[in-house]
Amino acid sequence: MAVTDAPRIVTARFEYDDSHTLSRYLATGGYEGLRAALAKTPEEVTDEVKAANLLGRGGAGFPAGVKWGFCPPGVFPRYLVINGDESEPGTYKDRLLMERDPHQLIEGVLIASYAIGVAQAFIYVRGEMALAQERLVAALNEAYEAGWVGRDIDGSGFSVDVLLHWGAGAYIVGEETALIESLEGRRGFPRLKPPFFPAAKGLYLQPTVVNNVETISNLPWILRNGGAAFDALGTERASGTRMFAVSGHVKRPGVYEVELGVTTFRDIIYAPVYAGGIRDDNALKAFIPGGASAPWFFEEHLDLPLDQTAVGPAGSMLGSGAIVVMDETTDAVRAAFSLVRFFSHESCGKCTPCREGTGWLEKIVRRVLAGSGRPTDIDLILDVVDNISPGPYPRAGTGSLGAEPVPFPPRQTTICPLGPSVGAPLVSAIHRFRDEFEAYIERAGTPVTIAGPAPVGGAAS
């Protein structure tokens, strides 16, 4: 067990009931990071963030400071967009950051705006997050009133406006180009990259930086304590701390901020201060390491560190920081079905393979579960996945079977990664639990009574 005593960077104020207010924020070091930033040049701020080696917390894990540098020089206006459309099943860290520490996010937005040269920043919040919206509005009003946002901030001559925008209930706008379309007032359809790389042609076809809520929430601490202090945490390739939302069959589901690189999956799932182990001390069947789009991991992956450079080659990703744990009572086919149904439901409908393919896969698995499976269905599922995501699909090596892992990410015939994501649960489940699919198919025609996962409720501490 390597539960470290690393400081909590973004969740430090969560212990206070009034953590969302300006008074509490100012009393706990609030807006000092911004002051520190304004005392530097924008280039120095960017360098500080680069020094911190702050990787994006939204899923792709790209270094934040480097991303800012992709905006073509001299092209203005440019925009900063904060992606707060956290919608993946099992992912709920950004919501807590917006609900419990909205000023920290706003301060981060101001620091990033200053570094990038932005006069208008947008925070796009998922439509369903009512409390987060309420608190962000209140916090932003407080910050405007106190002069932290708006014209000539803190007498520095730097001005920026922050605008809030609510989503309308589509998972797809978590994809950055779809989010930009939605922000422009259109249907949330992803744009094709190339040519619409946001850094070059983003919001209103101007250079745009899209950052995740958690990524940006780290900036006040980094500016207060220095990039080096941040980089000193974790390992060389996985700096700082990161929030993980643990759910599923664990005793203490919740969001935990842990030190990257040194903490392992076993730590976060089993350590008493974190998720506290599997409910009823059952055996682990599988776990999803990084949200619904991540291929599944199994018992033998528990000792992998929380570090994308270790998780990727092993066939999955840290993604959105959602760890979903399935114990031995879980029906793998049903578990996969519930995720396939999610992707089918959330497919935006823009490009053919995802629109038609996810729907078809949902129908096939539903039919298998209903007892009308055919022996050819397993190969059919894999071939349909192959038509959405051609080539070997990323998956964990299953030590027991001796297969080599296929590294992340998947390839795609689609515009965005949503379509290929449908392969993650299916390929993982078929590869490891093919016998369960076959059991459904062999017993076609008779009711199947594999026990489904029991409700999680009572197991949490």
Add this chain to the structure above:
Amino acid sequence: MTDTTRTEPEAVPVTINGTAIEAKPGELLIDAAERHGVYIPRFCYHPRMRPVGMCRMCLVEVDTGRGPALQPSCMIPVAPGMTVDTESEATRKAQDGVLEFLLLNHPLDCPVCDKGGECPLQDQTLAFGPGESRMVEQKRHFEKPIPISDLVYLDRERCILCDRCTRFADEVAGDPLITFVDRGDHTQVNTFPDQPFASYFSGNTVQLCPVGALTAVPYRFRARPWDLEQVESTCTFCSVGCRIAVQSSTNRLVRHLGVDVDPVNWGWLCDKGRFGFEGVNSDDRLGRPLVRAGDTLAEATWAEALEAAAGAIRAGLDAGGPGAVAVLGGARLTNEDAYAWAKLAKSVVGTDNVDAQIGDGLPAEVVLGLPRATIDEVCAARTVVLLGPDLKEELPVLYLRLRDAAVEKGVRIVEVSPHDTGLTEVATVALRHRPGEAAAAVRAALDGAGDDPRVARAAELLAEGDVAVVLGRPSLAEAPDAVVAAASLLAARLPGVRFLPVLRRANVHGALDLGLAPGVLPGRVDLDAGRPWFEARWGAVPASRGLDATGILTAAAEGAIETLVLLGADPLRDFPDARLAQGALERVPRIVAVDCFLTESSRRAHVVLPAAAFGERSGTTTNIEGRVSVLNQKVTPPGTARADWMIAVELAHRLGADLGLDSLDGIWAEIESVAPAHAGLARARLLAADGLDGVVVPLSDHHEAGADRRPLAQTEAPEVTAADTHMGPESVATTLPGGETVPSVPRSPSGASGATMPEQIAEAAAAGDAAREAEAPEEAAALEAAAQQAAVEAATEDAGEGDVSAPVEHGPDRPPLLAFEPVEAGPAPPVDAYSLRLVSGRKLYDQGTLVQHAPSLAGLAPGAHLRVNPYDLDRLGLHTGDGATLRSARGSVVVEVEADPGVARGSALLPFNQPGVSAAALIDATARVTEVRLETRAGGGGA
């Protein structure tokens, strides 16, 4: 999207399937491949719309140095060194996968689908698709089909969600009234609740649809594609000159499709042009000549009717000389018809009281004399001044071109108009003025006078130069002098400015070009200047300038016209001043009508001669640019109706003269030799591949670029449909315009499939290039001589000998083309503070004859509301929805008023020729403006 074009060399080397090719900088991979004979299948891509990369059918393996990856070829601009494999295993698997996905929820009801037989999805499936479906589950179900407008039905089960219709509505038409609804595999195209897809361009979505999801009411279940016959022609439902494919089945017109020509319509059509063929098919068409017997018109033989008509003309001549005979109308005619009628009227009858316009246009000298711009030139200007009617209502496809220029190319539009038009929202500056004050508004814009920032902005734009002017008649309730004075100012103050005249009627520009107007002779020649030349060729020419439409009707009302020939004109319906038209037709003793229908006016005629309509005759037509293009006959006229030129020839014969015209080729040859503006334009050129886009006259000023013409099928077996040739079935033989049959080749595993269609077309185009190069300006004179020689031969061969058309070897010089003479702006009409000034323009759908005989369009006339600036409405104490009486010196009508801030203060906008309310009852055609007063119906206040 074209970042890569910045510093590209002239050609971009790319390797496709192992063959090195040279692509154009910035060209999309899908286009580059197609130009070099590699057809990549596609559904969503359309060359006239922004690529979206949605259907994923065009995925191919592209290697830009980082290893091969599947990329949508419709979104990828070519890059140097790019290696592309369109036939690799990965490409094939991806494309087959996409095809299977598209078919999953497609109903496969091809046997009952209108698109069956010309359906890209069907063709792709037949060629490459799986033999049977791997899906055993229920397909997606929707209610089949739902009307999304009065003209279009949508079957959402057939839809493959390619975004073509929705993109067209949003990007091209500017009517974003259809969109995607729901998501995932429940995604559907639909309208917004309670808001139909009421677009003038809705029919284009039917043509664009790559499956049978969108069907047009006039064509549904009428024919199967393999039963259709097709010719390429030019639409004459307005004067833009869109190229179309005219399709028929069992000798009835059943469908028009837009043909993609670069200089004009880009494949688009308006719904009136697309569906107006219903009027041609109408049971009300005249098929027999009619001669008056007492109160009724009785059927007669042609011999009787022609004799009666000639008798009427003779009687008119006997009673009052040539000046007592007048010919009104002629915009419906082909160029050949117009020339024959001009020759009949001006040479045989000897009258110059001839006008193809019906008081709704501009003086012929202005239209013919101003330096002319093409549509392309207007759309490439830095600034375009709109000085005319609402183009969206009157010339819809020109509206599309200008909208594209403004939205996509950043052309700045300065709109000078009494009210908002379809282009206002994309205009850089919109200046409002009251009727009669156009010249003042233009003068202010040129000077930047006053403190209105819009005027100042307009002045800036005009001062930057490179200006083109779209010039038309802004309102029928305003004499044309105001706008002519405005044009004079622009011509005087902006060096190099060019004008695109936008008279709206069918071939009105051809009719004016060929002399159907007072004071002019064929070939854009002034009557006096051309007299010696034409006397030498025609024998006689009117001694003095005659009357225009308003003059003719005024004279008729005063009893000075003895015989009136209505050449497709319906002045009772169309002339702006109803009282004047009524008085004229009541007073004139003899009326001879040549028409396709019995109209309000032709009902009063003494002789009615049935004429062939669009699609029933061949010839040429001339559009707003002066572009001459070919009309082709597809069906036979009803009964014994015949082409107008034949009627002219017969009438001349009965008047004792021989026009010397006995074939279309012969007439054209005579036009070419006689009409100065048409010199050098041999008919053969119009029929050649590079002439199919039409050729702008006069030739010496314009050299056509026909090489960019897209491959178009003019085919007997229309499996390949018009603008969608590139999507057509892969194994269908396509007949090129030259008549050469080219089998296009299916995607083959080996890739060694030989020359495919695009290559052949490129060759044909290259041949055309070579031919055209010979016509470089410096050789124009020599060519002209050669052409004349050819014309002489043609005339001798076709027209027989000894007639008046034979060119004279020595004689007067060819007269010069008309030149524009600027008109001083008179003082603006004095303002009457108690009155509003009436503005009246056309709507696309009105009570016009053809529209009313097209069942699908007849009900679409929107009716007439009176639109008034809210400031004026407030002043009068009226509100939107109130009924009021609108009174002018001529008459009064009852209207419902509507507040519209887009109408200039002090004016009142009432559409012309709409059901319910007659604007013509108010208009005084002899006044500069029509003042009206608005009275509440309770009899209370008034303006």
